Amino acid sequence: MSIARLFPRSSFFRFLTGMREVQTRRPVTHTPAPPSIHRTFSTTPASLCSADANQNPDRYFAALTQNKEWAAKTAREEPDLLASLAVGQRPEILWIGCSDSRCPETTILGLKPGDVFVHRNIANILHAADLSSSAVIEYAVRHLRVKHIVLSGHTSCGGVAAALGNKQLGILDPWLVPLRQIREQNLDTLQSLSADEANTLMGELNVREGVKTLKQKSVVLEAIEERGLTIHGVMYEVGSGVLRELDTNDTQEQLKARLVSYKTEA
Structure with a gap:
């Protein structure tokens, strides 16, 4: 059972196709690399x-x-x-995904070093107050001026499986709170599904919540309004290697309401 919709010709996938067709790289003209603190x-x-x-x-x-x-x-x-x-570097994509070793973003997108700016954590959870993800988003949007933010969940996610259970997991317990809230809000539906179906549905719902969190950030809303930054929610099918895009787009009315709310609070 899935609430996802597939958009094979969405703007993000058209963008990826265009990137793969480029045979030569344009010269890099900004964002010079800082002095390295790493030794060979x-x-x-x-x-x-x-x-x-x-x-x-x-x-x-x-x-x-x-x-x-x-x-x-x-x-x-x-x-x-x-x-x-x-x-x-001048990546055009910010990828926010799971730390799972089976989900290497550059590989599954068919792209190269320098094409994707990345933040990954357990179960691709976006906590509104998390400094790590907030710093990455701020830098990618304000300084690198990425064109796309992609929030990716995946099937067979261990973090999602942990949130579906009730075991004590130490430091993971506070981290998984948003996922467990999703579980409680959708408990009847999740209990009617097989383990794999429940894992996939929870993953999709988690991506949707993460997209909502992104759209509450001032730096993101400003970039949406000023230069057309786009946000995408996707699910990676580990067993097939295929990405599915979820329908997480706002209507024009919803987007306008978000922007009005942001400006009123600012």
Whole structure:
């Protein structure tokens, strides 16, 4: 059972298609990179780096080996890409998603380094007073001037499953409060579904609540009014690799009411 609607030709998916068709990257002209506080490091012993990643039982050292192979391949195939990223970034998408290892945003969108600014946490929950997500949103909207904010949930979410249960989870308990509120508000419907269906429905409802939270932020409302920033709620189907866009758009009347309310309170 799903309350989602699929929009295969939505503005966000048309935008993604256009990005994939671009073969050359425009020069980066703003947002210079700050001085780095990170040092280049090498693995020890060196033999672990040179070993075949597929034969190396240590996943971390294997990943470092694969990184070197990726960097060399990228330098050969797109010699200007990494050099341009060293100058600065100008992503057009802010992605807010779950920390789940199965949901790597750049990979599932078919995009490249520098294309997506990212914030991820357990179950892609947006707490209105959370400093971490608020700082990311502020920076992405006001300084990077992203064109799209994408809030993504996903199927088979462990955080959602935890919120559907009643176990004590330590520090996760206060974090999952918004999800458990959604559970209580929709308890009868959720109890009538299978575990997988309930997980998916909770994920969709969580995305919708997150979109509402985004639309309460002054920096977001200003960008919507002044330059047409768009917000999208999506669900990632882990089993198929496909994104579904939820119908989270405001009508013109709803958007106008939000803007009037914001200006009245300001």
